[in-house]
């Protein structure tokens with residue numbers, strides 16, 4: 142089926158519209174307009190196609206009478222929308238042609254769009270892929286997030302060290318795809334106290350907030366692939382209710398008068414740049430409550446506007462919590478039902494627990510959110526009372542199940558006892574949801590076995606697995622047009638909506654002509670990346686080399702420093718082993734470190750310094766290059782991923798919940814070198830052991846070695862290559878005149894105890910790389926493996942993930958428009 146937008150497209154009218162926006166919206170003329178203004182005007186003209194659909198879906202009775210999912214997430218890392226929306230609307234060719242007639246290359250125009258980086262990494266990007274898949278398959282969906290003024294910081298390097306700058310993603314002109322919706326704004330309270338009032342002889346509790354702000358919604362259209370469906374991604378912006386206090390203003394205290402404006406403006410000012418790490422900051426909790434409260438109110442508004450009764454909420458709405466960040470939505474719904482809508486506790490609890498479902502994305506203890514009771518008490522006094530009541534009822538269940546077992550109560554309680562009592566958000570989520578899921582098979586089994594074993598005993602049907610996925614529209618069709626065309630030539634054009642069809646490509650894995658075509662496309666993509674690197678970093682690359690890629694947030698558990706040790710080992714051998722023969726390679730990194738994560742920044746610095754030396758060392762010629770690309774973001778991933786030969790997925794087993802970059806690179810024909818962690822386990826199941834390089838300790842091995850008492854010095858002292866590689870960090874090899882400047886990583890790996898077992902996995906990692914490097918010398922054998930990776934990862938389409946949610950958790954039906 143072709144989307145209606147394509148049928149409606151009239152080239153002349155579209156061109157006229159672009160020109161109209163150039164003057165009417167951006168106040169310039171055809172003669173004077175910059176490329177950026179042409180892009181903006183084109184964006185506005187395109188948004189006209191989706192706005193009406195967006196508004197119509199809102200009131201379409203077929204949709205308001207069907208069950209919807211509400212995806213609540215503090216992060217949506219959507220990336221640029223224009224190119225992707227063109228693909229979904231089926232207008233890519235039409236608009237290429239229309240803009241060419243106006244004298245513009247569409248690719249150049251698309252480059253003018255700034256990435257909306259409204260997320261940190263995997264969790265935010267997953268939310269974006271899920272929105273795309275819900276729209277493509279027409280499962281009624283509303284995404285709820287925050288309209289941050291500044292997205293994830295922009296990264297640059299100054300003499301190798303990370304520098305951060307604010308990301309004003311909307312520019313001064315605003316973002317062409319967003320629509321402000323003042324008619325459905327909400328008011329949100331904070332602070333204040335709880336009053337007791339008598340109502341019909343009954344005691345009722347009511348929250349009287351001490352401060353109120355406005356939640357202003359901005360809608361972004363999520364366009365379903367060839368489906369005529371447009372769902373909103375609704376992002377809340379915090380505004381002051383009155384621009385300033387008139388009283389203080391009239392009293393002449395202008396500065397005082399601005400205060401409310403400053404406070405309210407702060408709540409959605411900037412995205413917190415921490416990934417897999419929580420820091421209990423008041424403003425972060427304010428963001429979370431602001432997001433939850435505005436979203437829950439909007440869900441209830443839609444439900445009531447459709448004429449449905451509140452008792453039927455779970456029949457029409459389900460609320461998916463993307464990690465614990467929106468947990469406060471649970472007590473908020475309870476507060477509204479009990480305090481404002483007059484429900485008894487039990488009825489309200491029954492409605493609420495049939496509405497919420499929760500996805501866990503991490504087992505790392507430092508990432509499990511807890512908030513101090515005293516902070517919640519101060520900011521949200523009524524919610525704290527509700528949490529106590531939920532906990533009280535829950536602990537009665539625990540006592541009934543394990544009579545007399547105080548230890549169980551202590552462990553499961555939503556409130557963690559101690560000097561500073563803390564609220565455990567994950568426990569509140571498990572207790573308050575009808576379904577809880579992990580994000581890959583291994584991760585979900587560890588959620589059951591290690592994180593929530595007692596909850597699993599208490600609620601044996603509550604815990605699920607839904608393996609993550611990625612959208613094949615952005616991560617193959619759009620970012621890799623060469624490979625897409627080749628696939629379409631062989632198996633037709635239905636695969637972007639039915640990715641399992643890619644398995645038909647495996648029939649061509651041995652076909653020498655196809656192998657050549659496949660590798661020629663890879664070469665073109667490598668050339669595109671090499672050109673980017675030359676233009677932006679002035680490093681010359683050989684596209685015959687292996688392009689070995691590690692792109693993800695910088696975190697010790699992801700072990701970029703293990704990759705760095707491997708580079709040091711290659712450098713050492715190139716200089717010291719006359720017979721050492723390796724396939725030339727370029728090792729690419731791209732990663733942002735949380736600004737407060739000291740060691741992560743040291744690792745970036747070390748890799749940059751090592752790169753500088755190696756890239757300019759005439760002794761090793763072009764055998765080895767190291768490229769740390771600055772400012773990793775979705776649009777950069779779209780260039781790197783299609784060009785990757787090798788995908789580094791080397792986290793310590795048990796630490797990476799799933800990973801999704803692993804899926805994107807395998808889909809684009811990279812061979813994974815990885816541990817038995819996260820979704821790597823399932824990728825191996827799909828592509829077969831011969832088409833992936835697995836190394837290192839598995840989860841049991843990790844547990845064993847820790848139980849025996851892990852000592853990194855044992856490895857350092859007994860493995861010559863490891864010692865030689867690490868010792869390179871001690872002198873001034875990479876920091877002339879400044880010996881010891883790279884010590885931080887060295888120290889963390891030895892005196893620091895090597896918490897992520899890099900040294901234990903080093904030898905096995907080196908060996909896997911050697912095998913992989915040998916294989917690369919046989920280009921036909923390599924091509925076969927790469928083709929089989931593309932062919933056999935259809936499972937990892939986010940369309941499949943969404944169908945799993947729909948069938949096993951949400952229980953809803955598609956609505957075709």
Ligand code: 26Q
Nearest residue numbers: 263264415416417418419502580797798799800
């Ligand atoms: C929490 C509290 C305060 C401030 C920030 C945070 C915070 C923010 C982001 C905590 C965690 C995150 C992000 C986590 C994340 O991206 N997890 C990844 O989720 C992916 C999608 O499921 C998985 O593939 C990755 O394995 C997992 O690391």
